[in-house]
Amino acid sequence: MVVEAQTRWQKWFLVLWATAAALKLLIASQLPLFVDEAFYWQEGQHLAPAYSDLPGLTAWLTRLGVELGGQHVLALRLPFLAIGAIIPWFVVRMAARWFGPTAGWQAGILCLLMPLSGTLGLLAVPDVPMALAAVLCLHAVARLLRQVNASNAVELALGLAIGALSHYRFLGVIGMGLIALLLLPQGRRLLRDSRVWMALSVGFVAWLPLLAWNADNHDAGLRFQLLDRHPWSFHHEGVFFLLIQPLIVTPLLCGLLWLVAWRGSKRTDWNLQQRYFALTGGISTAMIFALGFFTDVERISFHWPLPGYLALLVAAPALLLGWSRRWRRLLWLSLLLGWVVALGYYAMASSPQWRQVLADNKFYPRNFIGWEPLAEAVRDELAQMPAGTRILAGSFKVGSELGFQLGDDSIAVLPHALNDRHGRTAQLALWKLIGDGRSDVPQLLVINPADQRFRDLLARYQQLCQWVGPLPGPRTVSIDHGRQRFLLMRLPPRPAGVVPDEACVTPALAWIDSPLPRATVGDQAQVRGWAFKDGVGLRSVELLLDGKPVMLADYGRTSEVRGVWAGSSDPQHPQVGFDARLDLSALPPGTHWLGLRLHGNDGSVEDWSEQRLHISR
Missing domain, CATH: 3.40.50 (Rossmann fold)
Incomplete structure (x- = not known):
């Protein structure tokens, strides 16, 4: 029975792993380059030991990809896809070693399907090598707790070096791991071993290029990562950081992982490795959750707890055994759904037809x-x-x-x-x-x-x-x-030392006051708004429907917008308003797009952004 269960879970893991690898290859080959990936590519073209935003490894990997596969998004991402494909195997190995083969395959499937880890490698970002560094360190320390030898110490040194070359945030991973060891008697004994300190020394040396860059550049990188980007004052937006975690992990798995962390801090009857994984993951995620109320809220940070989640995944199958069959099935189904949705988002961003569905939505993948x-x-x-x-x-x-x-x-x-x-x-x-x-x-x-x-x-x-x-x-x-x-x-050419003295002419600015975006209208729609162009003014405003011109608006109505745009130099202020009565009777019911074409007095023609309009009869 045990062998049958092990074989069944092994087959599921292999099928899902192969499916995930194929899907990620397909999506990565079509997904346009994210802006951060593009900058890492640019860094990779200017090879250096370290850079202003990151240590060197991410840039080096992008350079390796394009050198091997050419100037293509898939080639750039291939090293990251390979690393992302390796990580679940480390999770399998750790869980199988300490909790049995069946638990190992289950932990691997959890890693494959959890959206946060299941999409690793689709983007060429530093979190991918940092996740590899985290699992290497977890695996090495778990083995060192059982037996200190050279091979385990070398693996720890390798993980620490990769982490140091990946991101400043890996300092937090190291710190949380050390705290977990200090909470365990065996961990405190481990930290007295010279071979462990040799591994830690190798990890420290890997930080030297980044420290040298900061020393040569007035600590610009350190100031940005540790000071400039964070308010370091309490803000309520940290609640949203917590609320989004069940979405990117899936609710039931998120509850399971938090339960592993909670029990790991309380239970003394768990085996040493189980307590180590639970403590490391629990302390890491708890600290990041707490910091979420004080750190950066402008940039994406929901993925920061990933190293802690990977530690908790290893110990999760042992706790999952205590759940009823019904709840276990719900967990696997919700995980599969979450994984499909996560991959689906990237697939949508790859498709010009699909992404238009989100064209006026906050989830539009602009970057x-x-x-x-x-x-x-x-x-x-x-x-x-x-x-x-x-x-x-x-x-x-x-x-x-x-x-x-x-x-x-x-x-x-x-x-x-x-x-x-x-x-x-x-x-x-x-x-x-x-x-x-x-x-x-x-x-x-x-x-x-x-x-x-x-x-x-x-x-x-x-x-x-x-x-x-x-x-x-x-x-x-x-x-x-x-x-x-x-x-x-x-x-035109403008040599150094020549100060522009001509009047400022800018692109146009416009706004449609009514109808509102996503408004529902009938056969007629009253369109009102304003538009201006600094320096020269506008000659006319043309209305567009579904990208095609339909009529000229009555432009030149009084619109007191200088209360907002006080610095505007359009000579036609305040006669910058427009309105028009739009006949929609010839259009079929459903979704259409209302836009503006702005004709400047200098001969310029600019199309303004469109907004969704729903015609109902």
Whole structure:
């Protein structure tokens, strides 16, 4: 009976592992490059021991991928996919060694299906090698608690070195592991062994490149990771960090893991390794949950507890045995569903048709989208400009993504708050890629208006004017109904020392006050809003339905928007409002998209973002 159960779970693991590997390969080959991945690629093209945002390993792995497989997203991600495929096997090995073969295969399946670990490798990010480092250290310490020998110490040293080369956050993993050992009598004895300290010394040496980089650069990386990005004051948003965990782990598994952590702190009758896994995972996740009320809330951080969850997964099957058959089945079904949903999200981001479903939703995967169409537009613009024209990006996101698409790792980038908030300014400055736009040759300025909040957009445009002079009429690249928009502007040469003295001309700004987004209308719709263009003003506002022009709005109505846009220099203020009565009787019921085409007095034409409109009869 035991052998049959073991064989059955082994078959399930092998089928799921092969299925996961195939699906992740397929999705990774189609999924556009995430902005952080693009910057890691750029770092990999400038090989160095360490960088402003991270130690060196992630960049080195991206370089390895493209060197072996060429300039393709799948090649870049292949080393990370391979690491992601290895990690469940380590979980199997650990659980099988200490809790039996059946528990081992079950733990491996938990690791495969938990959305947070089951999607590892789809993106070329530092959490992948850091997760490998965590399981190597877990495996090594569990064996060292039983027997201290050279091979176990070498494995620990290897895990510590990989972690040190992966991310600053691995310091927390080390700290939590040491606390867990100090809570165990056997762990305290282990920490007195010289072979363990030799392994720890190797791990320390692996931090030296990062420490050296910070010493040479005024501790820019340390200040960003430990100080600048975190408020270090209590905020209630930490509650959302806790609430999202059951979603990315799945509710029943999340409850099981937290139960393992709780009982691990209370039970003294568990075997040594079970207590070690439970304590390490429990302390790690509890500390991260507590820090969630004091640390960064602007950037994604829901994945931070992963190393702790991996430790708890190893001990989870032993506790799962005490659940009823019904609850165990519910756990496996919910895990499978969560895994499918997680992979489905990435599949959706890979499909132009599927992602339009989320075009006006907060879950729209903006940082993945639009880079190939943008690169095509850039190539077309460069072909029409003088030889030697340079690209000037509005932020590191645009610069690194365009760099990957065009095979150019040295695209200049303008100063931007995004560069600072993501810890990339210091690195760009070291590459001499940060500038104010002055150039002896023509430039193609490429910006993404969504890189700043809408209320700050006019100020950003005016800042660009101070650097490069009046902004020429842009070419708009609009993706997914304008959910992702890029503006391309041809800049004449502006040598250093020449201060722009012309009046500032900016791209247009607009807003539809009614109907509201996702509004339901009948055969007629009253459209009202405002639009202006600093420096020259607008000639007309054209209404679009499903991307096609349908009528000119009555433009020039009084609209007192300067209370919000006090710095605007449109000469037509306050006559910048528009309205129109839109006849929708010829359109079929259902979802349609309402947009604007803004015609400037300087001859520019800009398409504004569209909003969803539902026609019902």
